Amino acid sequence: MKKTMIMLAAAGILSAGGAAAQDKTLAIVVKGTDNPFFSVLGEGCAKWNENNAGKGYTCLYTGPASTADEAGQIQVVDDLLTKGVSAIAISPSNAPAMANLLKQRAPSIPIMTVDADLNAADSSLRQTYLGTDNYLMGVKMAEHLKALKASGGTVCLQMGNVAAANINARAQGVRDTLGGEKNIERLTGQGGWTEIAGCPLYTNDQPDLANQQMSDTFTANPELDAFVLTGGWAQFAPSAYAQVTDQVMDRLKSKDLIIVAGDTLPPQMDALKQGRSHAQIGQRPYEMGLKSPDVMLQLINGEKVADPLYTGLDECTPENVDTCLGQ
Structure with missing residues (x-):
């Protein structure tokens, strides 16, 4: 007090x-x-x-x-x-x-x-x-992902904390748009998309944890098709994010692995220019x-x-x- x-x-x-x-x-x-x-x-x-x-x-x-x-x-x-x-x-x-x-x-x-x-x-x-409009933000993330991976694939969603209503709405928009139906609790093949085991990931809004989660996910899932940052946490620590994405730069360049992220702050736009993400859906x-x-x-x-x-x-x-x- x-x-x-x-x-x-x-x-x-x-x-x-x-x-x-x-x-x-x-x-x-x-x-x-x-x-x-x-x-x-x-x-x-x-x-x-x-x-x-x-x-x-x-x-x-x-x-x-x-x-x-x-x-x-x-x-x-x-x-x-x-x-x-x-x-x-x-x-x-x-x-x-x-x-x-x-x-x-x-x-x-x-x-x-x-x-x-x-x-x-x-x-x-x-x-x-x-x-x-957080649901619409999730929709836009999914639309860009679908345009880059039309046949679907495996995906991991990274979230903030469990009780954040705005982040949960974004995740719902992502799932519904990828899956092609409303109120999907988890993607299990709808629309050709499946969320991998261990995801979604909850960062508690911590950039260091977000980057560690990404690194661990890429290591454990070398054939992952897509990673969606529903918020920009990992990218808020640009040096750490660069190290994480260095692990998979070949896959990012070939679009074998797609990263779509929320927000458009300066370090995030730098990451986009460097090919460390494929779409950034920005708030204001x-x-x-x-x-x-x-x-x-x-x-x-x-x-x-x-x-x-x-x-x-x-x-x-x-x-x-x-x-x-x-x-």
Whole structure:
């Protein structure tokens, strides 16, 4: 608790004596500040502050230090509710756990989700969701994979953590599109695709673990046809990712092995240019950070806000790598 209070004070929510700061706070709580994806989202929040200086509100970008700290994120939200902010946009790491907190606290301020949503059964706990259509993101991953491997094959999906609703939605989009039917729990031959034993893999959003999992999978399955990173974790550690993909570069170049990955941050685009992946399906985190405060203000003012609010996707391949972003 003390650590969180210090963080809130540094962000301008509390003065040294604990009194409310002059500006009212619009808080964005991400899964972890160690994740470069969320750093870009934070840049959008900072730009909003620059654009709206002196207007009475400040965008606060915060979250636990580690993306793996689900309990820490719950504590951050709990403390924000206790200290007092005007609205909160949350990217829940553990959707059911975050829903339980909101049920317990029953906040009177507007609550929205950004980047990741609550589970559908708990959607009434927030006013809207701003971010990626995650099921569609999975669909796009699968479409690129099918275009490169029309006859199907073996595949491994790499995930974040078990309770992340956004990642689970992407995986569902991948499976349904590859398999050609809805609500596939696991690919066992549908559409010619089969998930190998030991997959999906859960990284807990840790780049080092993600790269180790990839390396182990390639070693144990030398004839694997496809590897799908539903998020960019392994690529967030570019040196380690380069070492892992060096193991299979011949297969990647010949398209005997296909890698499709989520997100389009700079090191990921470098990997695409180097032939270390075949498609990157990108979200727009900067836009999420820039737009979230405006949506929170709309909610505060009682304005009608659509639900969901999608921020779009970018589909990047070796053929369009220099022009694909921001379309």
